Amino acid sequence: MTKKLDSKIPEGPVAEKWDNHRFKMKLVNPANKRKFNVIVVGTGLAGASASATLAELGYNVDAFCIQDSPRRAHSIAAQGGVNAAKNYPNDGDSIWRLFYDTVKGGDYRAREANVYRLAQVANNIIDQCAAQGVPFAREYGGTLSNRSFGGAQVSRTFYARGQTGQQLLLGAYSAMMKETAKGKIKSHTREEMVDLVVVEGRTRGIITRNIVTGEFKKWAADAVLLCTGGYGNVYFLSTNAMTSNGSAAWKAYKKGAMFGNPCYTQIHPTCIPVHGDARSKLTLMSESLRNDGRVWVPKKQGDNRPPGQIPEEERDYYLERKYPSFGNLVPRDVASRNAKEAIDDGRGVGKTGIAVYLDFADAIKRDGEQAIRERYGNLFDMYNRITDENPYQVPMRIYPAVHYTMGGLWVDYNLQTTVPGCFALGEANFSDHGANRLGASALMQGLADGYFVIPYTLGNYLASEGLMTDKVSADHPEFDKCMKESQDRFNRLLHIGGSKSVDTFHKELGKIMWERVGMSRNEDGLKKAIDEISDLRKEFWKDVKVTGTEVGINVELEKANRVADFLELGELMARDALERRESCGGHFREESQTPENEALRDDENFCHVAAWEYQGDETTPLRNTEELTFENVPLTQRSYK
Amino acid sequence: MSADEKLLTLNLKIWRQKDAKDKGQMVDYTLEGVSTDSSFLEMLDQLNEKLVGQGEEPVTFDHDCREGICGMCSLMINGQAHGPEKETTTCQLHMRSFNDGDTIVIEPWRARAFPVLKDLTVDRSAFDEIIMAGGYVNVNTGNAQDANEILIPKESADLAMDAAACIGCAACVASCKNASAMLFVGAKISQLALLPQGQVEAEQRAANMVAKMDELGFGNCTNEAECEASCPKGINISNIARMNKEFLKSAVKSKS
Numbered sequence: 084m085t086k087k088l089d090s091k092i093p094e095g096p097v098a099e100k101w102d103n104h105r106f107k108m109k110l111v112n113p114a115n116k117r118k119f120n121v122i123v124v125g126t127g128l129a130g131a132s133a134s135a136t137l138a139e140l141g142y143n144v145d146a147f148c149i150q151d152s153p154r155r156a157h158s159i160a161a162q163g164g165v166n167a168a169k170n171y172p173n174d175g176d177s178i179w180r181l182f183y184d185t186v187k188g189g190d191y192r193a194r195e196a197n198v199y200r201l202a203q204v205a206n207n208i209i210d211q212c213a214a215q216g217v218p219f220a221r222e223y224g225g226t227l228s229n230r231s232f233g234g235a236q237v238s239r240t241f242y243a244r245g246q247t248g249q250q251l252l253l254g255a256y257s258a259m260m261k262e263t264a265k266g267k268i269k270s271h272t273r274e275e276m277v278d279l280v281v282v283e284g285r286t287r288g289i290i291t292r293n294i295v296t297g298e299f300k301k302w303a304a305d306a307v308l309l310c311t312g313g314y315g316n317v318y319f320l321s322t323n324a325m326t327s328n329g330s331a332a333w334k335a336y337k338k339g340a341m342f343g344n345p346c347y348t349q350i351h352p353t354c355i356p357v358h359g360d361a362r363s364k365l366t367l368m369s370e371s372l373r374n375d376g377r378v379w380v381p382k383k384q385g386d387n388r389p390p391g392q393i394p395e396e397e398r399d400y401y402l403e404r405k406y407p408s409f410g411n412l413v414p415r416d417v418a419s420r421n422a423k424e425a426i427d428d429g430r431g432v433g434k435t436g437i438a439v440y441l442d443f444a445d446a447i448k449r450d451g452e453q454a455i456r457e458r459y460g461n462l463f464d465m466y467n468r469i470t471d472e473n474p475y476q477v478p479m480r481i482y483p484a485v486h487y488t489m490g491g492l493w494v495d496y497n498l499q500t501t502v503p504g505c506f507a508l509g510e511a512n513f514s515d516h517g518a519n520r521l522g523a524s525a526l527m528q529g530l531a532d533g534y535f536v537i538p539y540t541l542g543n544y545l546a547s548e549g550l551m552t553d554k555v556s557a558d559h560p561e562f563d564k565c566m567k568e569s570q571d572r573f574n575r576l577l578h579i580g581g582s583k584s585v586d587t588f589h590k591e592l593g594k595i596m597w598e599r600v601g602m603s604r605n606e607d608g609l610k611k612a613i614d615e616i617s618d619l620r621k622e623f624w625k626d627v628k629v630t631g632t633e634v635g636i637n638v639e640l641e642k643a644n645r646v647a648d649f650l651e652l653g654e655l656m657a658r659d660a661l662e663r664r665e666s667c668g669g670h671f672r673e674e675s676q677t678p679e680n681e682a683l684r685d686d687e688n689f690c691h692v693a694a695w696e697y698q699g700d701e702t703t704p705l706r707n708t709e710e711l712t713f714e715n716v717p718l719t720q721r722s723y724k
Numbered sequence: 725m726s727a728d729e730k731l732l733t734l735n736l737k738i739w740r741q742k743d744a745k746d747k748g749q750m751v752d753y754t755l756e757g758v759s760t761d762s763s764f765l766e767m768l769d770q771l772n773e774k775l776v777g778q779g780e781e782p783v784t785f786d787h788d789c790r791e792g793i794c795g796m797c798s799l800m801i802n803g804q805a806h807g808p809e810k811e812t813t814t815c816q817l818h819m820r821s822f823n824d825g826d827t828i829v830i831e832p833w834r835a836r837a838f839p840v841l842k843d844l845t846v847d848r849s850a851f852d853e854i855i856m857a858g859g860y861v862n863v864n865t866g867n868a869q870d871a872n873e874i875l876i877p878k879e880s881a882d883l884a885m886d887a888a889a890c891i892g893c894a895a896c897v898a899s900c901k902n903a904s905a906m907l908f909v910g911a912k913i914s915q916l917a918l919l920p921q922g923q924v925e926a927e928q929r930a931a932n933m934v935a936k937m938d939e940l941g942f943g944n945c946t947n948e949a950e951c952e953a954s955c956p957k958g959i960n961i962s963n964i965a966r967m968n969k970e971f972l973k974s975a976v977k978s979k980s
Contacts, residue, residue, distance in 0.1 A: 136865040151786060152852050154892055155794045171872060207868070214868035216861045216921045218885040225875030243885060249793055250888060257860035264856040272849065295841055324788040358729075361762045363769055364790045465792065468809075468816050469763075534865045584776045586769075631781050635743050636842040638784055639776065 088341070088694055088709040091495040092196040097715050098179075101200040104496070105539055109546035116141030119545050122289055122304040124276045124331050126153035126259065128252055128526060129509025130310030132533025135258035138267035140538060145302060146259065147271045149294060149326055154256045157312060157324040158529060161248025162369035162462070163232055164240035165212075165526040167205035172229050176237040178202045184235055185524060186716040188414055189489075189517020190668035190684065192344070192692070195715055196496060197514045204535040205527050209241055211534055215254040219243050231412075232371060232522040240523045245369055245461045251526055255533070274300075275641070276331045277569040279307065279505060280562055281338045285548075286504030287555040290566045292573065294641060297634045299566050301557040305550050306504045306541060309335060310533070313488035313510040315348065317649045317656065318601075319593025321485035322354060322367040328645040329652050332492050332511055340500035341694035341707060343493035343513030345652070346660035349520055349669045350602050351486035352418035355469050356438040365484040366469060368441075368462050370522050373411045375446035375455065376479070378402050378418070380439050384429035390440055390478050401425060409723040416519045416669045416682070417723060419483035423602050424680070426482075438480035447475065483602060487525060489516040489669065490659070493694040493709070497540035498532060501694075503548070506541065508532035513692070518668025576643045577633055581626030585642045588623045592616065592646070592653055600657050605673040609661040613654055620650040655695055655704065662706055665689040677720075686718050732758045732819060735827040736771065738783055741840050748840065750829075760820040764807060765790060765797065767819055768830075785844040792816040792956065795891030798898070799844060800831040805895035805954040813893065813956040833898035836941045837905070848894050850940045851908065857936035858929035859912045861921050880918050887915040889957045896951035896959075902943030907951040909933050910967035911959050917970050927974035934971050 093104040111119065119142050123134045126148040134146040148156060168181040182202040186193055209227070213219060220228040220242050232240040243250035262268045273294040280288040280301070288303040314329030315321040336342045353368045379400045381393050401421055403410045411418075422439045425431065432438050447455050452475055456463070463474050470480070492500050492507035494514055499506050509529035516524060544550075599612035623646070631637040666675040666682035667689070675683045692709040733756045741748030755774070758767050765787050772782035788796040792813040799814045801807035807817045822828065830844065838846040876884075888911070896907035913930050916922025922929070945964060952961045 132865075139864040150788060150794075150796060151848055152892065154852075155788055155796050157789060157794070159795075160789045160791050160793050169871070207866075209871045210868035211863075211865055213871035213874060214861065214863045214921055216884075216916050216919050218881055218888050218915065218919065219871075220885075221876050221878045221881040223878050225877055226872050243888075246793065246889065249891075250885075253888065257855060258863075258865070260852065260855045261860045261862065263852075270852070272852075322791075324794060325790060326788055358761050359759055361759055361766045361770055363763070363766050366791055465816070468812060468818065471761075471818070471820060538865070584773055586773060628776060628779075630776050630779060636784050636845065639782060 085705055086707040088493065088707055089495070090194060090709055091497060092194070093496065097195055097199045100196050101203060108539055108543035111542045111546045113141055115551060117143065118551060119143065120145065120304040121541065122302060122307045123147070123310060124289065124308065125156065125310035125312060125511070126256070127156035127158035127310060127312055127509060128255055128529030129511070129533045130156070130308070131252065131255035131259045132530050133308055133310060133508055133537050134268050135255060135262050136534050136538050137541065138262035144262070144268045145271060145304065146268050147274050147276060147291060149273060149275045151272055153259055153270055153272065154253060156252060157327050158252045158526070159249045160324065161526055162245045162367065163371050164230065164242035164247045164523040165208065165251060165530070166232070166239050166523040167209045167241060167527065168202060168239055169206055169209060171227060172238045174237045176239050180237065181205065181239065183716050185515070185521060186517070186713070187721060188519055188521040190519050190682070190721055191517065191686070191690070191713060191716070191718050192667050192711065193515055193517030194711060195713060200536065201515050201528055201531050204531045207535055208527060208530045212251055212254050215258060217243060217250045217254045230371065231374065235521065245459070248526060251530065255530070277334070277644070278565045279335045279338045280565050281502055282555050282559055282561045284503065286502055287559070288557060288562065290562070290569050292569065295636055297637065299570055301562040301566055303555060303557040303562070305545055305554070306506065308506045308508055308537065309492065309511050310508045311511045313491065314649070314652055315485045315488050317592065317653045318485045318596045319589050320357065320362065320365050320597070322351060322365050325364060328648070330645050330648045332507070333648040333652055335492060335500060335502065335505055337697050339502045339697065340505055341493040341696050342490070342655060343692050343694050344490040344518070344659065345656045345695065346600070346663060346670050347489035347518050347668065348485055349415060349487040349489060350419040350483045352415055352422055352483050353441060353481045354484035355466060356433065356435065356480055356482040358435070366465065367484065367486060368466060368479070368481065370415065372441060372459060372462060373418070375458065376411065376441040376443050377445060378411055378439055378441055380425045380430040380432060386430070390432070390442070399430070406723045413723045414519060414521065416671070419602055420671060422483055433480045438482045440478040441481045442478035443474060444478070487520055489513065489518060489520055493692065497543065498537055499540070499544065504544065506537060508537060518670055573633060573640060573644065576627070576647065577629050577640060579624065579627050579629065581628045583626050584628055585639055585646050588619065588627060589642070589646045589649070591619055592650060595619070596653050596656070600653070600660055603671050603673055604660050606661065609657050612657040613661070616650060616654045616657065620654070623647065623650055658704070659693055659695065663689055663693065684720065690718070730760045730824070732760060732822060732824045732826070734758055734767070734822065735825070737827065737829045738844070739831045740783070740843055742842065744839055744841055758819055760818070762819045763790070763815060764801070764817040764819065765815050783844065784842045787815055790815040793891060795893040798833050798846065798893060798895070800833065800898060802829050805833070805899040806956050811956055811958045833894055835897045835903035837903065838894065838897065850942070851892050851894065853940060854905065854909060854933055854936050855912065858925070858932040861916060862925060874920055876919060884915045884918040887911040887918070887959065887963050890959050891957055893956065895954045895956060897942065899950040899954035900943065901948065901950070902946060904945045904951070905937050905942040906945040906964045906967065907955065907959055907961065909937050910963035913970055914963040914966040917966060926970050927977065930967055930970035931974040931978070934967070
């Protein structure tokens with residue numbers, strides 16, 4: 084039986100929900116907080132901010148990451164900025180407008196109440212980060228500087244050069260180190276969560292595998308916070324870091340946490356194109372580049388003249404032509420899809436023909452090379468290092484790449500998954516971006532969840548459920564059972580003795596995902612994808628070759644474990660994409676488009692969240708739903724014309 | 725892809741060490757068909773795929789974002805931290821910087837405070853310990869004033885950002901003959917000392933972080949500036965001077 088999920092949205096007008104809810108939630112008194120242990124998995128913006136804040140409140144926090152330091156989490160790579168409705172530039176911004184833009188940008192597939200709360204607390208994020216010493220860009224008068232960012236018509240993005248993610252993460256990391264020094268946080272590095280322990284329907288801890296020693300360990304706690312990021316690496320090539328993975332979320336899914344909208348992936352329009360087979364990852368160029376760069380391809384198919392020899396009248400600035408009011412600043416999904424269209428039409432550029440131009444010639448003519456260097460110098464240098472081309476002289480070549488996953492573990496308004504005591508924060512949950520995330524909103528959400536939401540909602544959970552006395556220790560047999568299962572799984576992977584490397588399987592999965600569950604999807608392709616992934620998974624478990632032993636560092640074994648999960652998650656993504664027979668945001672179903680080839684939503688049948696429930700390895704999972712209602716932002720067909 | 729992509733054959737000499745206790749040794753490999761468009765780490769991926777194919781254990785090395793920002797990648801390449809290109813991390817170094825037939829020597833960071841865990845992977849947790857000693861502003865979540873109430877001259881903000889750009893990769897330590905961590909520590913102390921938010925604790929911070937650095941076995945600075953030359957983010961050694969200033973202020977005050 085499929086279920087209708089209760090998102091526990093508080094009563095009242097949207098602008099008052101969070102305030103009312105904060106007042107109604109139970110509190111844990113200061114002396115009792117130290118009696119609660121909280122596990123935080125992942126130390127990106129969500130995990131580091133949650134760890135620090137919970138420790139400051141008095142909880143005992145165990146924070147886990149797979150890198151050699153919490154500061155390495157992939158939030159660090161975010162370039163562009165963080166949104167907030169401070170309205171410092173006096174250009175008409177407000178909390179309501181940030182809320183409105185985010186709901187609209189998400190193509191009406193996000194939960195209004197969550198988005199409003201996000202817009203509300205965003206202002207506190209800027210204050211908090213400034214207080215920590217985050218060196219935000221400043222004006223000459225000493226005030227904070229703002230810029231406009233993809234999809235917004237106001238300047239509400241705060242930034243620290245092209246390294247905003249780095250600076251915000253280092254701020255949260257430093258707060259975390261402050262509490263680690265006090266002993267309130269225990270930081271466990273190179274320690275990977277391999278299972279979630281659930282006893283009688285309640286989350287009680289995790290199992291980890293130490294990446295240096297190979298040793299498995301049991302950890303008990305009163306709650307587990309999964310801040311483990313997205314699963315974009317299911318495509319093999321993405322802008323995610325090499326170790327970014329979906330395994331922690333996947334383990335939770337298998338223990339009963341439902342997976343929300345797995346098919347919602349964001350393909351970012353401005354990445355450096357792929358070359359050759361050796362490519363291991365894709366590099367994003369901040370979309371702030373679209374503020375000054377103009378996107379174009381030749382009007383003629385197969386025109387392979389160098390860009391400088393193609394005269395103005397033979398160029399097609401297709402975004403400016405099709406979307407005169409937003410031009411090059413249309414949201415990411417629209418920009419990506421249009422690039423694909425131009426390339427499929429045979430008008431791609433460069434040696435491979437799989438790229439479009441992003442041209443700064445006009446901006447350099449208008450503002451001078453120095454001004455452009457000040458704005459984007461580090462990005463231009465990075466482009467030059469990777470491609471060996473000078474973007475001050477020739478247009479950049481860009482192509483879309485998988486960047487972010489809006490889908491993730493289903494959570495209610497309190498950020499709790501469907502397994503009590505297991506919470507999901509940041510990119511790991513599904514809740515705030517709907518079917519498409521706007522630029523500079525990921526940093527905002529990660530920090531909102533960690534600094535300003537979970538400290539309240541976690542306290543409410545701990546205080547309401549009698550957990551002061553109801554404790555389960557790591558001696559409980561369920562912990563041993565879970566640990567044994569994890570050990571067996573790693574042993575099995577190690578002893579398959581097949582002929583193909585882990586990466587070979589990962590690349591093959593990536594190819595299926597990109598071709599059939601990528602920027603453009605259709606019924607036939609998705610059905611094929613489900614079969615192909617299923618076959619590939621069977622082959623993997625028969626023929627993967629994992630070198631080395633179970634003791635000590637074994638990178639191949641780590642990868643094998645993650646790829647095994649991707650081989651299941653990829654299938655769920657295809658299944659979700661198949662069932663959602665509408666186009667919305669980053670999910671484009673070819674069967675559902677307007678006469679102008681724009682995404683066409685079907686609000687009558689799909690104005691809901693799909694929350695998938697695990698039913699066993701051999702059974703098709705259940706598709707439950709959460710109805711979405713739009714009381715404040717009326718449902719309209721998104722238009723950026 | 726660049727128009728003049730070439731394929732290289734390389735002679736690699738790579739440090740292999742089973743675990744922290746193993747003595748370790750250099751091992752020679754020949755690798756063919758390396759594209760000049762590949763990154764240095766993609767070249768190592770290619771070697772590892774070959775080793776796995778032969779049933780041998782791949783070379784372990786640290787890396788993650790491959791965008792030059794996470795600070796995870798390291799490697800002494802022909803004796804230079806992060807290789808020959810200025811202000812470039814190993815992950816952003818491309819094989820077009822090398823020639824066909826080149827011999828490339830690849831070693832881990834060498835410093836007393838960074839023990840080798842396996843092959844090219846070292847333990848840099850000492851850097852976290854230094855930050856724990858004071859690399860933060862003591863402010864809890866929730867009691868921040870409006871961000872625009874703290875006015876910061878653009879020049880100070882820019883200098884703070886220059887220092888804050890440190891990625892914590894530890895190339896500065898690896899390239900210093902004394903294995904000093906002063907550029908890393910100086911960068912953090914400078915960033916916070918340049919901003920009003922960090923000034924309240926500036927002197928104490930300097931004293932504590934410097935003491936921790938000494939305790940962990942990092943060496944002293946003898947002004948060779950190798951750290952600055954090898955820093956992939958161009959962190960300036962003037963940050964060390966600023967650190968010394970804060971440190972002296974605190975030392976003078978604690979004596980009086």
